[in-house]
Amino acid sequence: MVGVAGWLFLDRNGHLDNIAVFAKAPSNDTLSASFLFCGNNRRMNCVVDGDTFWFEGHKIRIADIDTPELSPPRCEAERIKGEAAKSRLLMLLNAGKFSLSAGFRDEDKYGRKLRTVSRAGNSLGQILIDEHLARSWDGARHGWCDGM
Template sequence: MSRDTTSRSNVVAFRAPPSKQSGLSASFIFALAGCFLGVFSVIFFWGGPPPSEASATAKSDAVAEAESDKISAKFGICGEGPRSTCVVDGDTIWLHGTKIRIADINTPEVSNPGCAAEANLGHDATRRLANLLNEAPFSVLTIDRDEDQYGRKLRIISRSGRSLGAVLVAEGLAEEWNGVRRNWC
């Protein structure tokens, strides 16, 4: 019998007093609320605006997503007739039957150039883009808008997290797209 009494007294000794089992204390609730507020603040203020708020954020999101370059195709320069996978000019391609406008750049025109210098630079940009696309697998990333006014898909093309459009800009064959076409003459 003394064993049972000892066993019961051990059980009773581990139970919390009834007054502390009745609910959460105010200090615990405030501490919990403070933790949630702190986590929310870190995510909201340090995480930046949502991707739909700015195209610059869409570009950085696109580059961050580019960790898996999986698209590979053989590109030539587009000619007359049906188009499947080819380069139209320095900022427009066909990929497996889909017409894509490279959203982060503008290049000189090849179809209606304003002068011979623009035509030459446009052809250089076209050939360079074909070479870049043929070098290795790449990613095609969406931006905040799906299509332009001509029905072309607006995308950023990147490899290893770097925009191929940025490569063309660095080489002097394109400019960053700012919503206005430049006079290349």
């Protein structure tokens, strides 16, 4: 059985802002790499923050989550939680083979590939949400400094 959920968001001009479609189906986890944290010149198989990483020369934005900002964080609590999300994403990506799936929209307005990252049919983004290091992406940025 395959379950599908999707979200559609329009920006203030009525343009498609973000679409993500997530399917729970038998996984075909064939991708893997040894990930490190990104540095000034490192743009291959590295983690930028809790919801963005580079894989095989492509900058990937995890489509189903939002994590605290690191560049720059708006408060110390956001920085701390953002660093925790970044570290956890690194651990999750290095924990074994995974799959990337695209929704209706291939890229965001910054040129990042929008992908759901899964292992054995389970979203790695959902793991970050369950661990309170991320929120479900609802198409809008919400602050991390109030009520953290």
